Amino acid sequence: MIKNKEITSRDENFADWYTNxxxxxxxxxxxxxxxxxILAPNGYALWEKFQNILDTxxxxxxxxxxxxxxxxxxxxxxxxxxxxxxxxxxxxWVTYGGEQKLEQKLCIRPTSETLFCExxxxxxxxxxxxxxxxxxxxxxxxxxxETRPLLRSREFLWQEGHTIHASAEEAEKETMQMLKVYQxxxxxxxxxxxxxxxxxxxxxxAGAEKTFTCEALMYNGVTLQSATSHYFGQNFSKPFDIKxxxxxxxxxxxxxxxxxxxxxxxxxxxxxxxxxxxxxxPPKVAPIQVVIIPIKDAPEVLSVCQKxxxxxxxxxxxxxxxxxxxxxxxKFAENEMKGIPLRLEVGPRDLENNQITLARRDNFEKQxxxxxxxxxxxxxxxxxxIQQDMFNRAKKRRDEKTYVAKSMQDIxxxxxxxxxxxxxxxxxxxxxxxEIKKINGTKSRCIPFCEEHIADTCVCCGKKAKHMVVWGIxx
RNA sequence: CGGGGUGUAGCGCAGUUGGAUUAGCGCACAUGAUUUGGGAUCAUGGGGUCGGGGGUUCGAGUCCCUCCACCCCGACCA
Numbered sequence: 102m103i104k105n106k107e108i109t110s111r112d113e114n115f116a117d118w119y120t121n122x123x124x125x126x127x128x129x130x131x132x133x134x135x136x137x138x139i140l141a142p143n144g145y146a147l148w149e150k151f152q153n154i155l156d157t158x159x160x161x162x163x164x165x166x167x168x169x170x171x172x173x174x175x176x177x178x179x180x181x182x183x184x185x186x187x188x189x190x191x192x193x194w195v196t197y198g199g200e201q202k203l204e205q206k207l208c209i210r211p212t213s214e215t216l217f218c219e220x221x222x223x224x225x226x227x228x229x230x231x232x233x234x235x236x237x238x239x240x241x242x243x244x245x246x247e248t249r250p251l252l253r254s255r256e257f258l259w260q261e262g263h264t265i266h267a268s269a270e271e272a273e274k275e276t277m278q279m280l281k282v283y284q285x286x287x288x289x290x291x292x293x294x295x296x297x298x299x300x301x302x303x304x305x306x307a308g309a310e311k312t313f314t315c316e317a318l319m320y321n322g323v324t325l326q327s328a329t330s331h332y333f334g335q336n337f338s339k340p341f342d343i344k345x346x347x348x349x350x351x352x353x354x355x356x357x358x359x360x361x362x363x364x365x366x367x368x369x370x371x372x373x374x375x376x377x378x379x380x381x382x383p384p385k386v387a388p389i390q391v392v393i394i395p396i397k398d399a400p401e402v403l404s405v406c407q408k409x410x411x412x413x414x415x416x417x418x419x420x421x422x423x424x425x426x427x428x429x430x431x432k433f434a435e436n437e438m439k440g441i442p443l444r445l446e447v448g449p450r451d452l453e454n455n456q457i458t459l460a461r462r463d464n465f466e467k468q469x470x471x472x473x474x475x476x477x478x479x480x481x482x483x484x485x486x487i488q489q490d491m492f493n494r495a496k497k498r499r500d501e502k503t504y505v506a507k508s509m510q511d512i513x514x515x516x517x518x519x520x521x522x523x524x525x526x527x528x529x530x531x532x533x534x535x536e537i538k539k540i541n542g543t544k545s546r547c548i549p550f551c552e553e554h555i556a557d558t559c560v561c562c563g564k565k566a567k568h569m570v571v572w573g574i575x576x
Numbered sequence: 577c578g579g580g581g582u583g584u585a586g587c588g589c590a591g592u593u594g595g596a597u598u599a600g601c602g603c604a605c606a607u608g609a610u611u612u613g614g615g616a617u618c619a620u621g622g623g624g625u626c627g628g629g630g631g632u633u634c635g636a637g638u639c640c641c642u643c644c645a646c647c648c649c650g651a652c653c654a
Contacts, residue, residue: 107615135646191653212654245653246577253653306654326654363654396613430614437614448613458613576654 110377115321120250122371126380126438129250136248136255140364143439146388147367148258152238154290154386155260155362158282164234164262169216171239172207177215180340184214187307191243193255209242214308214359217263218341225355227346228267232275236262251368252325252576259363265343265355269334272356276332279360280313283328291366292383292492293317293373294499295327296522296571298547303534309359310334316546316571318499319372322520324546324573327369330360368576373495374463380440381463383491384484391420391480392441396429396448405457406447409476416477418484437462442487443480463487463494507556509540512572516541520574526566528559536561537572546571 108125109117123129128144140148156166172195179185188211195207210216221233240258248254262279266272280297287295295315305312309331317327337343338354347353374381384390393409395402406422413420423432429448436444446458451469457476460467461483470476502521506512515523527533527545537543537560552569559566 187653241654243653246651247653257654259654329654361654365654394613398612428612428614428616430612430616432615433613434615446613450613 108377108379111320111375118375118377119368119372122375122379122438123250123368126371126440128367128371128380131250134255136245136253138250138254140258143388144364144367147370147382147386148364150386150388151286151362151366152260155282155286156238158286159236159260159262162234162278162282164236164264167235167237168239169210169213169220169237171210173210173213173215174205174207176205177219178208180215180218181308181337182340184308184337188212188243191245193242193244210239211241211243213237213239213241213261214263214337215341218337218343218357221263221265221338221355222341222343225265225343225345228348231267231345231355232264232271234262234264234275236260249576251364251371257364259361261361262359264358265338266357267345267347267353267355269356272334272358273332276311276313276330276358276360279358280315280328280330283315283330283360283362286362287315287317287327287366287369288492290383290385291370291373292385292488292495293327293369294492294496296547296549298549298571300329300547301527301531301534301545301570303531304545304547306331306359308333308336310336314547316522316573317369317373318502318522318573319369319576320375320498321372322502322574324522324575325365325369325372326546326575327366328360328362331358333357333359374491375440378434379438381491382440382442384442384488387440387442388419389421389439389441390418390484391443391445392436393420393422393445393447394429394432394436395422395424396446396450399449401452402447402449405452405472406445409445409447409457412477413480416481418477418480420480442484445476445480459483461487463491505555506560506572509537509561512537512543512560513540516543516574522546523572524553524555524569525560525572526556526558527568527570528562528564529567530559530562530564533559533561542574543572544575546573546575 108121111118126143127141130139130141132139192208192211195209196203238260240256242256245253245255264275284295284297287293295317297315300312300314311332313330314326315328317325319325334356335354337357343355344352345355371380391413393406395406410420410422423436440462442462444460451457456469456471458467459470470479504515504521504523506515506523506525512523534545548568548570555569557566558564
């Protein structure tokens with residue numbers, strides 16, 4: 102366990118550490134246009150893992166994938182008032198087609214609500230057509246002023262689910278169901294504990310009736326909104342005229358939901374689990390789960406490596422021999438940087454004793470294993486153990502960084518000394534949220550489903566409290 | 577958009593008062609050899625419109641003007 106010399110320590114400067122890691126682990130690279138990054142092979146492989154897991158789940162629940170156009174005409178974007186006000190400042194426009202100036206400018210989608218709505222209004226006539234459970238995987242563009250790799254880029258990949266239903270109850274049920282899908286994904290695959298709850302009026306999605314969220318806490322105590330699920334009610338179906346005839350032969354507007362997760366979730370993974378040696382990937386989403394390193398370029402070493410790779414693959418583990426023409430030390434460092442959960446070292450010294458060395462990425466523990474044992478099976482169990490340990494460690498840290506504030510001074514002290522999740526009571530008034538935001542930009546993250554009664558009065562104004570809110574500084 | 581800063585090889589930098597040439601150094605890269613249990617060593621080699629344009633001068637990476645790009649701090653955001 103030797104600290105990587107080529108990156109800034111995460112305790113010294115977390116922001117530098119992060120930008121070092123994403124590049125050195127070959128997750129992203131910069132392009133020549135500000136805010137537009139290249140998803141490099143390791144980054145894209147990780148995203149494909151995310152896609153696979155979620156897409157399978159979505160389909161199990163009856164959703165279908167579609168693909169909407171990338172361009173939205175101006176008059177379509179502006180149909181829903183709150184929505185356009187939320188997105189207008191950050192859309193990119195296409196104004197020319199070839200040499201010809203366009204009569205109506207076209208916006209590059211910042212999100213596709215309006216496109217789905219237009220489509221739904223065309224295809225829905227009767228309650229028999231409902232529900233429609235569509236999803237799309239695509240990229241969207243938002244012209245951010247300040248950009249950071251994966252956290253805030255001008256183009257990002259995501260998935261947006263848009264469903265319409267014949268009743269409010271059914272749509273609300275869908276909203277909650279998808280929130281649970283995300284929670285399960287974060288906790289059981291990414292090994293990231295998330296706080297789930299409802300966004301306040303101020304923080305909810307532009308045009309939504311209600312917004313629900315999964316909030317994660319990074320190593321440095323900064324919060325990250327990691328996935329959201331919205332209930333739109335009829336807010337979009339009215340302006341977009343998505344009507345159906347119900348069982349009583351009466352025209353009614355549909356009830357709608359939307360839910361999404363972006364490549365930002367990869368940033369969460371990096372910032373929750375990563376350490377001074379690079380990425381640490383939970384086994385369930387690691388594109389390569391076990392790397393096998395031949396210590397010497399000798400035939401007997403290589404043949405053992407090859408056999409191990411085959412055995413592991415047969416057990417359903419994604420394993421790879423690192424054949425690169427580098428020194429052993431270099432390979433150790435390189436594969437640690439990539440976050441590969443488990444490393445098998447095969448060298449002459451081990452082989453003399455008919456054994457190999459096994460090293461965990463998450464806690465650097467090493468052990469010798471006899472080749473007479475079932476190594477593949479051992480790895481399989483160990484990978485499960487690593488997955489569990491990573492979640493427990495992240496949860497312990499999250500809990501340690503969760504505080505209670507009973508006054509504005511408490512909030513100020515916590516934010517300045519050691520940021521994290523801050524539980525505090527709130528009266529429900531937007532003015533108090535704005536007042537709290539003045540403390541280093543502390544925002545309400547959500548009203549958690551597991552509310553606690555901390556005090557009777559609002560932390561800010563002292564009036565009767567309506568909710569316990571979790572606050573924090575956000576990315 | 578407001579305040580501050582930086583542009584010299586893929587990356588990180590040096591280049592002193594304008595006179596030092598063919599603009600250097602480290603890392604990275606290429607070839608060869610020896611190596612391989614925590615980022616190997618030696619040898620050889622490739623790579624530059626000094627951010628762009630204009631000006632001053634016998635002479636500009638260096639001085640002046642102008643444009644551009646990027647970074648940091650604020651306001652806005654998945």
